[in-house]
Amino acid sequence: MRLSTRSRYGVRFMVDLALRGGENAVYLKDIAREEGLSEKYLSLIAIPLKSAGLIVAQRGAKGGYRLARPASRITLKEIVEVLEKGVCIVECVGDPSTCSRSGHCPSRDLWAEITDRIASTLASVTLEDLARKGREKAYAACMYVI
Numbered sequence: 001m002r003l004s005t006r007s008r009y010g011v012r013f014m015v016d017l018a019l020r021g022g023e024n025a026v027y028l029k030d031i032a033r034e035e036g037l038s039e040k041y042l043s044l045i046a047i048p049l050k051s052a053g054l055i056v057a058q059r060g061a062k063g064g065y066r067l068a069r070p071a072s073r074i075t076l077k078e079i080v081e082v083l084e085k086g087v088c089i090v091e092c093v094g095d096p097s098t099c100s101r102s103g104h105c106p107s108r109d110l111w112a113e114i115t116d117r118i119a120s121t122l123a124s125v126t127l128e129d130l131a132r133k134g135r136e137k138a139y140a141a142c143m144y145v146i
Helices: 005-019 028-035 038-053 075-084 108-121 127-142
Strands: 057-060 065-066
Touching: 005 028, 005 038, 005 065, 005 075, 028 065, 028 108, 038 057, 038 075, 057 108, 075 108
Parallel strands: none
Antiparallel strands: 057 065
16 A cells, blocks of 8 residues: 555644644644645645544634644544545455455455554554654754764
């Protein structure tokens, strides 16, 4: 399975919100600049994340985006499912009617098992986990030995 840039950028966007604490709204332009992403493309990613209830958009002087719930309660699976429209590595695993061979295909069971493992792994990682790793990596990058 190859994740699209939409999912990779979406995860970066969400981790950035988590690193900022998640409570205060952040302008999209600030996140785009910080992450080195196109603000226009990021705005297209924000739409389905907002529709799915993962982020909240606020208007006004203190407007911007923030997490809809704590980072510890948002998994990577939720983000990827929204941005990829599922986590199935082949269409027939999610919808057997897309292939007439689904009922007797010897490889479909393998694709289903791989899909289940990917989904399970993504479900086991929260935004809080990634934010913590981000902080650790940033700290390690600042350390030096004399």
